[in-house]
Amino acid sequence: MTYQMTVSPDFPPQQVAAWYIFNTWLQKASGLSVHLEMYPDFSTQRAAIQEDKVDLIYANPYDAAMLVREKGFVALARPRGKADEAVIVARGDAPFANVEDLQPGLRLVATVDPAIYLLGMMMLEPAEIDEDHLRVIRVESYPAAAKRLLRGEADLAFFAKEAYENLSSLTREQLKVLVDSQIGDLFHAFLVGPRLHDRAEALRTLLLDMENTPKGRDVLDNLGFGGWEPVSLEEAEFMINLIEALK
Amino acid sequence: MEDMKPEYIVGEYREYTLTYYDGTSRKVLVTDIETPYPDGKLIVSTTDLQGVITHANQAFVDMSGYSREELIGQPHYILRHPDMPKAAFQQMWETIQAGKTWRGYVKNLRKDGGYYLVYATVMPNFRDGKIVGYTSVRRKPSRRKMEAALAEYAKMRAQEEGA
Numbered sequence: 105m106t107y108q109m110t111v112s113p114d115f116p117p118q119q120v121a122a123w124y125i126f127n128t129w130l131q132k133a134s135g136l137s138v139h140l141e142m143y144p145d146f147s148t149q150r151a152a153i154q155e156d157k158v159d160l161i162y163a164n165p166y167d168a169a170m171l172v173r174e175k176g177f178v179a180l181a182r183p184r185g186k187a188d189e190a191v192i193v194a195r196g197d198a199p200f201a202n203v204e205d206l207q208p209g210l211r212l213v214a215t216v217d218p219a220i221y222l223l224g225m226m227m228l229e230p231a232e233i234d235e236d237h238l239r240v241i242r243v244e245s246y247p248a249a250a251k252r253l254l255r256g257e258a259d260l261a262f263f264a265k266e267a268y269e270n271l272s273s274l275t276r277e278q279l280k281v282l283v284d285s286q287i288g289d290l291f292h293a294f295l296v297g298p299r300l301h302d303r304a305e306a307l308r309t310l311l312l313d314m315e316n317t318p319k320g321r322d323v324l325d326n327l328g329f330g331g332w333e334p335v336s337l338e339e340a341e342f343m344i345n346l347i348e349a350l351k
Numbered sequence: 352m353e354d355m356k357p358e359y360i361v362g363e364y365r366e367y368t369l370t371y372y373d374g375t376s377r378k379v380l381v382t383d384i385e386t387p388y389p390d391g392k393l394i395v396s397t398t399d400l401q402g403v404i405t406h407a408n409q410a411f412v413d414m415s416g417y418s419r420e421e422l423i424g425q426p427h428y429i430l431r432h433p434d435m436p437k438a439a440f441q442q443m444w445e446t447i448q449a450g451k452t453w454r455g456y457v458k459n460l461r462k463d464g465g466y467y468l469v470y471a472t473v474m475p476n477f478r479d480g481k482i483v484g485y486t487s488v489r490r491k492p493s494r495r496k497m498e499a500a501l502a503e504y505a506k507m508r509a510q511e512e513g514a
Contacts, residue, residue: 229470
């Protein structure tokens, strides 16, 4: 049987090749036949999940919550030391310095990344601004969000902190951060679905050992991960509760 | 639970005796010093079915003024501020014990007698369809909504004290 693996569509474009290399490594290490399907956006990936096509997934925290609760997935591991955080950004010359200065009617540019969107909206609450008070412009990528801001086509943007830090310094110099999240308990995780439950512990062990072999370390370097650390059932449940609380 | 100790209190304080739902009571020492809620942070804790703290994140430690060791194993009402009406918590417990999520504005008491203001979401944790504990997530409240809630709480407390 061939299993299907996929990756949350919020990955940086430069990581596409790294995930294919990861899949080659995974197949060799586990002896499983795994097809990597990179969905172009969240809606096609969700549709595949609903049709039970996906067996292995590197998921963002929002989707991980849904996969564990509704689809019987088990979280195996997370990249060590990486947490999902969001920043709210404006142009450097914007007339506001922090969230509480914001007024209704602003134009917000955001990607379809659901966890970052949730965190961003949470950070706007102290100003009593919700979706009804904003014009939300959806874009495909974080560089596209930065462009909209710089062109004056939007007043605010939600960024994944990592994506914001990956913008060029020239771009960042023209922007300012109004607020950044410091939560530390939300993270991307590698999960397996019901068809692989009997292999879950073996796969977890493979991931945790990956950094101890030269080949595994190369693959991790390509992904920008130092290594994997285990995710316990309690940690997964805790993250799910956090996501539920923020919805 | 132990009474609050004057040596930990910063500034002039008032003394109250709080009686909790389980019949125990505690002397609390209260000042008017607010610790502002930091932007972008979430305070997260979990409790068992009796409301005894089983997990506290760093933001909880920082905002409450207690160490993690002092928090774990204590009832969540260690944070109860005398300005909060009993009815608010009664309603919260009824909601979460029924398996539903409760949301509300809360004034919390710090170890140093000061306070901090939060918008709280408290939800039951299910395992195999049974409630096994509760998670509370607190975030920065809107100032205007917080003040409206505090005004309402003051009225509720006046009624409770008059009853």
